[in-house]
Structures are given as structure tokens and as C-alpha cells.
Amino acid sequence: xxxxxxxxxxxRGLERWVAGRTIASVxxxxxxxxxxxxxxxxxxxxxxTVLSAERRGKYLWLPxxxxxxxxxxxxxxxxxxxxxxxxxxxxxxxxxxxxxxxxQLLVVDPLAPVEKHLxxxxxxxxxxxxxxxxxxxxxxxxxxxxxxxxSPRPVPEPITHIAADPLESAFDDAEFATRLRxxxxxxxxxxxDQSLISGVGNIYADEALWRARLHWARPTETLxxxxxxELLSAVREVMAEALGQGGTSFDSLYVNVNGESxxxxxxxxxxxxxxxxxxxxGTPVRREAFxxxxxxxxxxxxxxxxxxxx
Numbered sequence: 205x206x207x208x209x210x211x212x213x214x215x216r217g218l219e220r221w222v223a224g225r226t227i228a229s230v231x232x233x234x235x236x237x238x239x240x241x242x243x244x245x246x247x248x249x250x251x252x253t254v255l256s257a258e259r260r261g262k263y264l265w266l267p268x269x270x271x272x273x274x275x276x277x278x279x280x281x282x283x284x285x286x287x288x289x290x291x292x293x294x295x296x297x298x299x300x301x302x303x304x305x306x307x308q309l310l311v312v313d314p315l316a317p318v319e320k321h322l323x324x325x326x327x328x329x330x331x332x333x334x335x336x337x338x339x340x341x342x343x344x345x346x347x348x349x350x351x352x353x354x355s356p357r358p359v360p361e362p363i364t365h366i367a368a369d370p371l372e373s374a375f376d377d378a379e380f381a382t383r384l385r386x387x388x389x390x391x392x393x394x395x396x397d398q399s400l401i402s403g404v405g406n407i408y409a410d411e412a413l414w415r416a417r418l419h420w421a422r423p424t425e426t427l428x429x430x431x432x433x434e435l436l437s438a439v440r441e442v443m444a445e446a447l448g449q450g451g452t453s454f455d456s457l458y459v460n461v462n463g464e465s466x467x468x469x470x471x472x473x474x475x476x477x478x479x480x481x482x483x484x485x486g487t488p489v490r491r492e493a494f495x496x497x498x499x500x501x502x503x504x505x506x507x508x509x510x511x512x513x514x
Contacts, residue, residue, distance in 0.1 A: 261402025307344030
């Protein structure tokens with residue numbers, strides 16, 4: 205599943221190619237892609253303008269303005285009318301998207317052939333590139349949702365329970381440390397809890413834990429605040445590096461809006477590297493079963509604690 209860096213790469217592409225454009229028409233080609241939407245998506249989106257592209261954790265949304273964006277003129281007492289930047293409109297609703305396991309938001313020439321797994325297509329009034337939601341496994345979805353005010357910014361109502369992610373200014377390191385120490389669970393399980401910290405998935409949890417020299421089963425109540433601070437630093441470092449390389453792409457499903465793959469998989473230290481030498485000490489990387497998936501770690505750098513939580 206795409207994690208924070210991959211979703212942020214897509215958000216930046218949407219900000220560049222879609223923000224400020226007015227939707228002319230919408231075509232839904234598979235009902236599962238809009239299964240969580242209340243109402244008819246084409247009617248809800250036609251004629252509305254995309255204001256920006258936003259993200260929290262693994263969720264993306266496009267705030268919507270009713271009608272085309274307008275420029276306002278303000279006249280001075282002794283000066284002719286001149287254009288000034290208006291106050292940005294407040295979005296009451298947004299088009300919310302979750303990519304699921306294989307979802308892609310692609311910016312595509314309107315005349316380009318239809319993708320095999322195309323689920324939703326947005327065409328714009330300017331005749332420029334379409335925005336297409338492609339999803340091979342159909343686990344992802346899009347929906348129009350009301351916006352709810354949450355400090356420091358509004359978020360779509362369906363994701364108000366999602367915690368801030370570690371790259372947001374709203375993320376509170378001290379509060380995270382307090383809540384983490386009270387969880388009484390394994391550290392990796394806590395990192396994957398999107399109500400505690402959003403955007404961290406299996407890949408970046410393993411990579412951050414390796415950098416912080418922590419085993420995935422280390423009990424959260426045993427972590428000191430300095431150790432938690434080191435872990436958060438490792439999470440941010442690995443995500444920033446992944447962003448700089450376009451995210452992690454193990455196959456053709458993990459792409460940006462132009463269909464290009466990221467290449468951070470070449471820089472992974474332990475994830476998916478079973479029996480390969482640890483980049484730090486040379487010990488073969490181990491793979492262990494974890495929540496119906498896998499955890500990768502270095503036996504020497506990340507020894508299993510005696511009080512490990514399964």
C-alpha cells in the first residue's frame with residue numbers, strides 16, 4: 205500500500221496539474237470506486253473548481269469551490285481599479301481519495317487510450333489533461349465529503365479520526381510520546397496505528413526502526429522520551445529521503461501522476477532484504493512474521509528484547 209512519501213509525491217503532482225481548474229464532466233466506470241460516496245459523483249463535481257491538493261497520512265483530498273475561481277478588483281480612493289489577490293475561498297466540500305493497495309491518480313491527455321483498470325475520469329473545462337483514477341484491485345475509493353474545522357486546518361469529515369502525520373506542523377512530538385508510552389503494545393504495531401500517527405506503513409516502519417536500532421516488538425512503555433525523539437527523527441529522515449527519490453516503487457502500481465516510478469527501493473536498508481548484509485554491521489537481515497505480513501530487521505543492531513510483545 206502506498207505510504208506517506210508515495211502519497212505526497214502524488215499530492216504535489218495534483219497541486220501542479222489540477223489545482224485551479226474547473227471540472228466539466230465526470231465519468232464513473234466502476235461502482236466500487238465510489239461505493240462510499242453519498243449521491244451521484246458526476247452531479248456533485250460538474251462545474252466545481254479544484255482549489256488545491258491536500259494530504260494527511262495516506263489520504264488525499266481536493267478542496268472544491270462552487271463554480272470557477274474568480275479574481276476580485278479593489279479600488280483605492282485616488283487610484284484606478286487594480287487586481288489584487290483575493291482571500292482564498294473556503295471549501296465546504298472536498299473530493300477525498302484513498303489509493304488502497306493499487307490505486308493511481310494519473311494526469312493524462314484527454315485523447316490518450318482508456319486504461320484497462322480506469323475507474324473514474326474527470327475532464328476539465330479548459331480541455332487540458334484529464335484526472336483519472338485507475339485501480340487494478342479496486343480497494344481504493346473516491347468520494348465527495350464535507351469539510352470539518354480541525355486545528356490548524358479543515359479536513360474531510362470521514363478522516364477526522366486520523367492523526368496528524370510526522371511531516372505536518374500540527375504533529376505534537378510531546379503528545380505523541382505520552383500517548384505512545386501508554387499504549388502498552390509493540391512499537392511497530394503502534395507506528396502502524398493511524399489514530400496515533402498517520403502515514404507510516406510497513407516499509408517505513410521497518411526502515412525507521414532500523415535507523416533507531418529498535419526491534420519491532422519492543423514494548424512501548426519501556427521507551428524513554430529521548431528514545432522516542434530519536435525514533436521520530438528516524439521516521440522523518442527516511443520519509444524525507446524517500447520523497448527526494450519519488451517514493452518507493454516495487455512494481456508498476458506505485459507511480460506519480462505522470463506514471464513515473466520512484467526509486468527509493470534501491471536505498472532501503474532492511475525492508476525486503478532478507479539474508480542480505482545489514483548496511484551497518486554486515487549481519488544478514490532477518491524476516492519475521494508480523495500481523496499477517498513481514499518485519500525485516502538486523503539481529504545484531506536490533507536484538508529481540510526479552511519482554512517482546514508479539
